[in-house]
Structures are given as C-alpha cells and as structure tokens.
C-alpha cells in the first residue's frame with residue numbers, strides 16, 4: 001500500500017525529514033511504498049477561503065497556483081497519510097497549516113475524501129511545544145473520519161540544528177514503532 005508523508009519543514013532533509021525516514025524503514029520492510037513530500041522545495045501558501053472547492057467538488061483547490069494540488073492529489077491517492085512538522089512557536093509551520101487548511105477543506109467539500117485512511121503525525125522539536133503541534137495535525141485526521149495511529153511515546157524527536165535528532169535514540173525508536181504500527185494496520189486493511 002502507499003504511504004505519503006507531507007513534511008512542513010523549511011529545511012530540506014532536516015530533523016523532520018529524518019524522523020519521517022525512520023518511520024518509513026519498517027513500512028518499506030513490510031512492502032509498503034513510501035513517499036515524502038518536503039514543502040521546503042514545494043512551496044505552498046494558505047487557503048484563500050474562495051470556497052471554489054465546495055462549488056466545483058472536483059477534489060482540487062482553486063485558490064492558488066502553487067504546489068497545493070500536488071500535495072492534495074498525492075494524499076488522495078495514498079492509502080495512509082503522515083503529517084510531519086517542526087515545532088514553530090509551539091505549533092506547526094505555516095506551510096503545514098496551509099496544507100491542513102487547504103487539503104482539509106477540499107476533503108470536506110468532497111464528502112470527507114480521506115475517511116478511514118490511517119493517519120499519523122510527527123513533530124521535530126528543540127525543547128517544547130510538540131504536543132500542541134501534534135494536536136494541530138491530528139485535527140485534520142479526527143474531523144475527517146480518519147484512523148489515528150500512535151506509537152510507544154508521543155510521536156516526536158528532539159533536536160535543534162538540522163541533524164541533531166540523530167542523537168535522540170528514544171525519538172528514533174518511537175518512529176520505528178510508529179512505522180510498525182502503521183504497517184500492522186495497513187496489512188489488516190489490505191486483507
């Protein structure tokens with residue numbers, strides 16, 4: 001099955017990306033296809049509140065001409081969705097919030113188009129604010145009838161400068177377990 005992760009970090013291949021890749025290891029080992037979309041190199045802006053998605057109901061966003069529909073299309077085609085963000089002022093990055101608002105509104109305009117897909121959130125954090133950040137991402141899953149996957153601890157990794165998350169052994173093992181739990185669920189959904 002296909003797992004698509006959206007990474008809202010401003011850093012390409014930073015701590016957030018590293019955590020996502022760690023989660024992907026058991027998923028790939030179980031035969032699932034995994035793709036990470038990094039918003040650092042695929043820029044998106046916020047929802048314009050044009051409500052065209054509600055008028056057209058064509059599973060697309062019509063308010064912007066950026067990569068938003070690239071993300072929405074990838075999430076639509078995925079069997080499971082991962083939202084990953086660095087913690088910025090105790091919340092998600094602006095780019096991740098743009099995806100939550102735009103993909104969330106398009107999904108709601110189209111009969112909750114991600115309903116019953118498994119979803120997991122991941123936060124990269126230097127020190128504090130990760131729980132609120134995870135909550136923000138989980139809101140997209142919970143209002144959209146998705147199935148939220150957890151791990152052995154909160155889905156976070158500790159690190160400031162890019163690469164520092166490598167030193168967080170517990171954070172990385174939390175990602176491994178998250179991937180194992182997602183794989184367990186996907187195997188049962190596939191059966």
Ligand SMILES: Cc1cc2nc3c(=O)[nH]c(=O)nc-3n(C[C@H](O)[C@H](O)[C@H](O)COP(=O)(O)O)c2cc1C
Nearest residue numbers: 009014015016086087088089090126127128159160
């Ligand atoms: C604008 C901004 C705000 C931040 N706010 C917080 C914060 O509230 N709490 C925290 O622990 N770290 C904060 N950080 C640090 C990042 O969450 C941390 O460095 C993270 O590992 C970055 O992940 P990345 O390498 O994927 O960009 C902030 C960083 C930036 C750039």
